[in-house]
Amino acid sequence: MHRRSRTSKIILGLVFGLASLLLIGAKASFAQVPQVQHVIIVVEENTDYADVCGPNNTSSMPLLCGLQIQGSFSANYYAPTHPSIGNYNDLGWGVVTTNNDGCNPSSCGFPYTGDNIVREVQAVSKTWKGYSESLPSTCYFGGDSGQYAVRHSPIPYISDVQSNCLNRYVAFEDPNLGFAHDLAANMLPNYAFIAPNLCDDGHDCTLPGSPIPDQWLQNNVIQPLLNGGHLDPTTGDTVLIVTFDESNADNTNGGGLVYWFMMGKGVKQNYQSTGPSASPGFYSHESTLRVIAELLGVSFSGLGGAASAPDMTEFFGPSGPAPVASLSPTSLTFASQSVGTTSAAQTVTLSNTGTATLTISSIVASGDFAETDNCGGSLASGGNCSISVTFTPTASGTRTGSSSVTDNASGSPQTVGLTGTGAAPTTTASLSPTSLTFASQTVGTTSAAQTVTLSNTGTATLAISSIVASGDFAQTNNCGGSLAVGGNCAINVTFSPTASGTRTGSLRVTDNASGSPQTAGLTGTGTASTTTASLSPASLTFASQTVGTTSAAQTVTLTNTGSAALAITTISTSGDFAETDNCGSSVAVGGNCAINVTFSPTASGTRTGSLRATDNTSGSPQTVSLTGAGSSIAADFSLSVAPTSGTITAGQSATFTLNVTPSGGFNQAVNLTCGGAPQAATCTISPAAVTPNGSSASTATITLSTTARGTVGPGLRPRRIFPLLGDQLELTKILWLTVMITLLAGLIAGRRRQMRLPLGLAMLMVVLGAGCTGGVQGTTPVSGTPAGTYTLTLTGSSGTGSSALTHSITVTLTVN
Known part of the structure; x- marks a missing residue:
């Protein structure tokens, strides 16, 4: 029994081990595909592989193709059939059920009741959703409507969908149930099939040619997913598949070679597949259905051809660094350019969107095109540089070429198509404005200039033979003998009429x-x-003027307001009036001159006269009426002051107003002076002279400024020579003292020798007393303006000699 037990255990172990190996072998493919939260597939329409992301970056979907660095794509993927509907059948349940595009979800044996991707997703309690752009309404299972094509999605043909469609088969753009809403609300289903409408899928907005499908896909699906981090190969939760239902004109392997792209969690970056190695040696929609099931962890054994289709495990795993080069834009068109001239540059940007440095071998432009660039020999990952292309046609007509970049990136060389039109050089000139009108101009005179601009609007240098003005017109210009392309010059035209009336020329x-x-x-x-x-x-009035005296002059202006020179015959005055002028014998058009008129009354009372200018004008002579009053009162002036007295403290200032009032029409200058200012004080008058106008007073301001008083310090006083004699030492006392000292000296020198010593001591004491004694302090001297009452004399003087007039007035100032 014991041996049998051991043998049984060994046999069972071998059986389980073999089963495990078989199971591991069967699941090996499955284990290499990552499990993700969301799988999204977008199917575009009817486009050949080469027209999507073809060789040399000639792409009709540059935004999609630019994502190759972030994902994987296949260059060996074929649609199974033509037309559309069979390809969508294959993507939904792995079988081409019909090739009749006219079948609706309720005809031709539909809905499909066999196993399908929706059923398998529901079987493991995962969610699904069909987003069809322009769908008329939720759960719509009718035929085509507007931009909606029912055959462009397998979802409405599935029985599991028709029985459970509420909030699951919806319009892509539905604001409450659509894709953007679900993405923003973090409500994306596990499996989503997106069908753009007839324009956005490339069916009607045909590829290549229309940018709409590429932009719609980028703006509405890919970029929102990238922004949310869903497609990050490491931290994302989503895999996105973009492919085409069938080719446009290729029937190879049924439906022709089409573009297939995948990116997202676990997907290799910058990876291109040319596989698979397994039969039939290419991928198809059934492989896509299989990898979708694997990514979601659902069974694909019942999904028709998907069960045996080549797996797509090669698209998953780590990615190696590689450069990816792209040129933008992919073509340039230059405007018409004159043969032999060079256009402005247009710019192409070379970008390395790969993960390794791009090594640049050469950048070359062909044909009538040239390039300069700042690219150097390499371009770091994520970097870009500029290629500036110019067009210099060597002949007229359409000219083509290309700019090619040879590098170490796949698809090298990258090229940009270049097109331009060569134009034979032309000379075209224009004048602006095309007519000039001059205002009325006096015959024989010349107008101000008006300007006409000559422009070279052609494509060759303008050679100028002559510029001429006819009729009463003349011109000057800065044009020279030629004018460069795009240049202009100025022609200044003047008008000098030789006769009256309308004058014309050119x-x-x-x-x-x-x-x-x-x-x-x-x-x-x-x-x-x-x-x-x-x-x-037109008139002058003079103030009262003393008989026999002459007034100040008043001015009259003579103006030539005509259009010819003014010829002056005479200018004269009548009555008690006289004139001087600077008019001469003529005044130019628009000019003027001054006539100065004075009044010298010969009698008292009102005096009248006129100023007359005789000339060649109509209405000559021109006159000005003159009026003045003669006075028998001699011309004189009087002074008055306000206030007449003032009191201030030493150091302050006093101000008085002096009025000079004329009489008898006095109108001469009066000089003003101030006298009698006290010690340490100044008296100023402003202004120092006034000139009355003969009738009203003129005023001046008198300002008396005093100085504050102070004392002199003891140290500054002189020392006394003989202090005992006091401050006022008289000269006679000094002489007597000198005599006494001399007599004493004689006595000492004489007979009485015994008295010499006492007398000498006395003299010494006198001298010492005079030299050492500081003396008694006296009275301290005072500085500044002394206190007291002062009389200021204000004097006005006019004229000299016997006709001089002088008047004075006083003002009392008390200084405290």
Whole structure:
């Protein structure tokens, strides 16, 4: 029994081990595909592989193709059939059920009741959703409607969908149930099939040609998923598949070679597959159905051809660094350019969107195109550089070429198509404005200039033969003999009418441009010259003036307001009036001169007269009425002051107003002075002279400024020579003292020798007393303006000699 037990255990172990090996072998493919939360598939329409992301970056979907660095794509993927509907059958349940595009979800034996991807997803309690753009309504299972094509999705043909469609088969753009809403609300289903409408899937907005499908896919699906981090290969939770239902004109392997792309969690980056090695040696929609099931962890054994389709495990795993080069834009078109001239540059950007440094071997432009660039020999990952392309046509007509970048990236060389049109050089000139009108101009005079601009709007240098103005018109210009392309110059035209009335002419530019000569019409009006003069003011009134004296002058202006020179015959005055002027014998048009009139009454009372200018104007002579009053009162002036007295403290200032009032029409200058200012004080007058106008007073301001008083310190006083004699030492006392000292000295020198010593001691004491004694302090001297009452004399003087007039007035100032 014991041996049997051991043998049984060994046999059972071998059986379990073999079963495990078989199971591991069967699940090996499955284990290499990561499990993700969401799988999203977007199917585009009817486009050949080469027209999506073809060779040399000639892409009709540059945004999609630019994502290759972030994902994987296949260059060996074929649609199984034509037309559309069978391909969508294959993507939904792994079998081409029909090739009749006219079948609706309720005809041709539909709905499909066999095993399908929706059933398998529901079987493991996962969610699904069909997003069809332009779907008329939720759970719509009718035929085509507007931009909605029912055959472009397998979802409405499945019985499991028709029986459980509420909130699951919806319009892509539905604001409450659509894709954008679910993505923002973090409510994406585990499996989502997105069907763009007939334009956005490339069916009607055809590829290549229309940018709409690429932009719609980028803006509405890919970029929102990238922004949310869902497609991150490491931390994301989603795998996105983008493919095409069938090719446009290729029938290879049934439906032709189409583009297939995948990115997201666990997907290799910058990976291109040319596999698989397994039969049939290419991928198809059934492999896509299989990998979707594997990513979601659901069974695919009942999904038709998906059960045996080549697995797509090669697209998953770590990615190696590699450069990816792209050029943008992929083509340039230049405007028409004159043969032999060079266009402005257009810019192409070379970008390395790969994960390794791009090594650049060469950048070359062909044909009539040239390039400069700042790319150097390499471009770091994520970097870009600029290629500037110019067009210099060597002949007219359409010119083509390319700019090619040879590097170490796949698809090298990258190229940009270049097109331009060469144009034979032309000369075209224009004048602006095409006519000039001059205002009325006096015959024989010249107007201000008006400007006409000559422009070279052609593509060759403008050769100028002549520029001429006809009629009463003349021109000057800065054009020279030629004008460069795009250049312009100024022609200044003046009008000098030789007769009155409408005058016409033209400006003509003769050159090598078509349509030469270019002309501008010239029109002006000549007017006969007129002489018109005016005197201003029209009258003068003089103030009262003493009989026998002459007033100050008043001025009258003579103006030539006409259109011809003013010829002056005489200018004269009548009555007690006289004139001087600077008019001469003529005044130019618009000019003027001054006539100065004075009044010298010969009698008292009102005196009248006139100023007359005789000339060649109509209405000559021009006159100005003159009026003045003669007075028998001699011209004089008087002084008054306010206030007449003032009191201030030493150090302050006092201000008085002096009025000079004329009488008898006095109107001469009066000089003003101030006298009698106290010690340490100044008296100023402002202004120092006034001139009355003969009738009203003129004023001046008198300012007396004093100085504050102070004392002199003891140390500054002189020392006394003989302090015992006091401050006032008289000269006679000094002499007597000198005599006494001399007599004493004689006695000492004489007979009484015995007295010498006492007398000598006395003299020494006197001298010492005089030298050492500081003396008695006396009275301290005072500085500043002393206190007291002062009389200031204000004097006004006018004229000299016997006709001089002088008047004075006093003002009392008390200083405390």
